[in-house]
Amino acid sequence: MYITSEIREELYKTWQLLLSAKSIVLTSHIDPDGDAIGSSVGLYHLLKASGKDVCIILHSAVPANLRFLISTTEFYQASDIQSKDKVASADWFCILDLNHASRLGQSVQELFTHFTGHTVLIDHHLEPSIIPDRLHSIVKACSTCEIVSEMAKSSGIIPSVESATALYTGIMTDTGGFRHPRTTSDIMRLAAWLIDCGANPVMIYDKVMNAETPHSLRLLGMALSSLQIHLDGNLVLIVLTKQQLEHYLPEETEGFVNYTLSLAGVKIGALITEWPDKVKISLRSKPEYDVRSIAQKYGGGGHQQAAGARISHGDLHHIVQTIITDCETYLHSI
Numbered sequence: 155m156y157i158t159s160e161i162r163e164e165l166y167k168t169w170q171l172l173l174s175a176k177s178i179v180l181t182s183h184i185d186p187d188g189d190a191i192g193s194s195v196g197l198y199h200l201l202k203a204s205g206k207d208v209c210i211i212l213h214s215a216v217p218a219n220l221r222f223l224i225s226t227t228e229f230y231q232a233s234d235i236q237s238k239d240k241v242a243s244a245d246w247f248c249i250l251d252l253n254h255a256s257r258l259g260q261s262v263q264e265l266f267t268h269f270t271g272h273t274v275l276i277d278h279h280l281e282p283s284i285i286p287d288r289l290h291s292i293v294k295a296c297s298t299c300e301i302v303s304e305m306a307k308s309s310g311i312i313p314s315v316e317s318a319t320a321l322y323t324g325i326m327t328d329t330g331g332f333r334h335p336r337t338t339s340d341i342m343r344l345a346a347w348l349i350d351c352g353a354n355p356v357m358i359y360d361k362v363m364n365a366e367t368p369h370s371l372r373l374l375g376m377a378l379s380s381l382q383i384h385l386d387g388n389l390v391l392i393v394l395t396k397q398q399l400e401h402y403l404p405e406e407t408e409g410f411v412n413y414t415l416s417l418a419g420v421k422i423g424a425l426i427t428e429w430p431d432k433v434k435i436s437l438r439s440k441p442e443y444d445v446r447s448i449a450q451k452y453g454g455g456g457h458q459q460a461a462g463a464r465i466s467h468g469d470l471h472h473i474v475q476t477i478i479t480d481c482e483t484y485l486h487s488i
């Protein structure tokens with residue numbers, strides 16, 4: 155049981171502090187996923203229901219399959235004209251689901267350079283480098299949505315349908331649909347509680363997971379046919395070149411990396427995509443293997459079984475070869 159009574163007490167304290175605020179800005183990471191949007195929207199509705207003036211500001215746009223969550227919120231991209239005023243009048247700034255300031259994205263970082271209010275960080279990534287007034291860094295948590303849900307529970311708050319729906323979404327996506335190692339009986343009970351609060355698991359799965367377009371399915375087809383098997387089947391790569399990605403956006407490759415681990419016997423999988431301004435590396439591993447250290451070599455980070463990095467310059471072929479060598483060295487070292 156990693157959510158101890160001390161943690162519950164601290165979460166309750168943070169909730170009380172937020173209740174004493176007038177205006178709160180919530181933010182999360184660039185290229186937002188189900189947990190980033192879910193935790194922001196989940197907390198948004200908890201605060202809204204308590205009469206707070208609250209909004210969500212992100213660097214990036216929200217992916218199409220998660221837009222149903224933000225439709226009932228006050229949402230801005232940092233580049234929107236209203237964002238500046240919102241930050242200027244806020245007394246609390248909640249950062250969700252990230253550990254390094256760079257993950258906020260440049261536009262959000264710039265917005266907050268002159269912010270003088272209080273900050274709280276709620277996250278489950280390793281080694282947070284941000285120093286807020288209130289820190290809830292729980293690396294054993296399956297998702298940030300789990301921590302926000304626990305905050306509501308510890309404070310005796312029953313989430314609204316909108317809040318429960320968002321929080322359930324983040325737990326579902328960050329556990330890979332209740333399949334990843336942190337899927338515990340406690341998580342199932344928490345998810346059940348959110349369903350009791352009105353989250354509809356069938357609708358949420360359908361909205362989030364069945365959102366492909368013919369265009370994006372064709373890209374998946376291209377990705378799967380580019381599958382490369384290395385190191386006697388221990389490493390599987392999907393590599394997509396700039397030419398192949400010409401008519402696509404980075405978010406359209408979301409989730410492709412998971413196919414690498416679906417091959418029997420594979421230990422590490424990687425999706426390497428080449429964009430005009432960067433090469434993106436997404437790494438996944440089976441529970442006994444740690445790909446975070448490999449991502450860190452390229453200035454990235456993440457979790458032990460799900461990590462990533464972006465390289466702003468470099469030749470794709472060379473990067474692919476280096477990743478293969480890194481994985482080989484790592485697998486020999488353990």
Ligand SMILES: [Mn+2]
Nearest residue numbers: 189251297298
């Ligand atoms: Mn997360």
